[in-house]
Amino acid sequence: MKKATLASLAAELKVSRQTISNVINFPDRVRAETRARVEAAIQRSGYRPSAAARALRNQRAMAIGVRLSPPRNGISGSFMDAFLREIVTAADARGYRVVVFPATSRSDEVERLLELRGSLAIDGGVLTDTWTDDDRPERLGEAGVPFVSFGRPWGSADHGAWVDVDGRAGAAAAARFLRDAGHERIGFLGWSDGSPVGADRRAGWADELGLTDDDATALTVEGPDTAEAGASGMARLIDGGATAAVCASDSLALGAETLRRERGLAGPAVVGFDDTAVARSMDLTSVRQPVEEVARTALDLLLERLADPGVTLQGRLVEPVLEVRGQSMSGTRSRASV
Structure with a gap:
């Protein structure tokens, strides 16, 4: 079978080569119906863009850099592992390598x-683990290195090149x-490291329950991101009259x-965050972060910046999904959109 090319696909579908290129690199620019036809043909034919040809044509490395995420505990660390896997997969589909x-x-x-940018090994980078007053975006921007961050610019100027989960x-x-x-008295188990992500999740819990600052403080227990901290924190909440807990992570939820x-307590009373394999094996309700959507959105933003360095980008919040397990109110398993 003859290897599919950009030209053969364009001839087969009766569209321009640019249309196919846009579907691969900038899918939002193509009408949904046309995009679906092209994507189906690409998958059916096994067509792969030539990274070497594109690199020579565009004078690019056709590669992006991503830091190997720092070690975490085996539970919470699984989410960043999944993100890296998805960004590699998404980049490969667009003809890019990940360094x-x-x-x-x-x-x-x-x-x-x-x-890496100075040696022409990469065209841009992906930042993760954003923090309060994080100076990495400013430093990369001043150096002219295109980037996108998984995480908001907490407390810093909004550079627009970010995607985050709400x-x-x-x-x-x-x-x-x-x-x-x-449950009428619901506590919060969070992190003690000053994480802006943890603070954001705590704010959502407190706002939903209409808690005053004093009430929220009384119902909050913070510690390291471990199952042991979750267990001791849950004990403190129960001793203080709480019957349930929203947890900043599945590690804390496991312990709780x-x-x-x-x-000997039964019934739904603990909700985790990240919907890891541990939450699923424990039959725990957990908030799932759509990691595939996050990775693809991050890559789209970065490639948009690479195509037009002067483009104004706008950060995007991705909606998480509450994965309900165990006995829900209706007595069945369910999935709830946030």
Whole structure:
């Protein structure tokens, strides 16, 4: 069977080569009906863009750099592993390679990206683990290195080149689920490291329940992101009169639910975050972050910047999904959009 080319696909579908190129690189520019036809033909034919040809034509490396995420516990770390896998898959489908590199700090990460860009090994980079007053976007912007970040610019100027999951909405949905399950005093198990992501999730929980600052403080227990901290935190919440908890992670939820089961408590009372394999095996309700959508959106933004360095980008929030398990109010398993 003859290998499919851009020209043969264009002839088969009676569209221009540019249309096919746009479907591969900038799908939002193509009408949905045409995009579906082209994508189906690409999949059927096994067509793959030539990275070498595109690199020579565009004077690009056809590669992007991503820092290997710092080690986390085996539960929470699985989400960033999934993100890396999805960004590699999405980039490959668009004819790009991903250069994965280690870095000991955020500052070191910027230096590595500058080095890779300076040696023409990459065209741009993907930042993760954004933090309050994170200076990485500013430094890369000043150096002229195209980038996109998975995470908002917490407390910094909005550069627009970001995608994030609406953790506040996810935590609000978790609190709503527990309230609808009959709980009147719902606590929050969070992180003690000052994470803006954790603070955002806590705000969603408190807002949904209409808590005053004093009430929210009394119902919050923070600690490291471990199952042990979740268990001890849940014990403190129960001792303080709470009957349920929204957790900033599945690690904390694992400990909280284990403590409840050891005490013989039943019924839906703990909601985690990230919908990891641990949550699924424990039959725990958890907030799922649509990692595939996040990765593809991040790549789309970066490629848009590479195509037009002067383009004005707008950050995008992705809606999470509450994956309900165990006995819901209707007595069945369900999935709830946030």
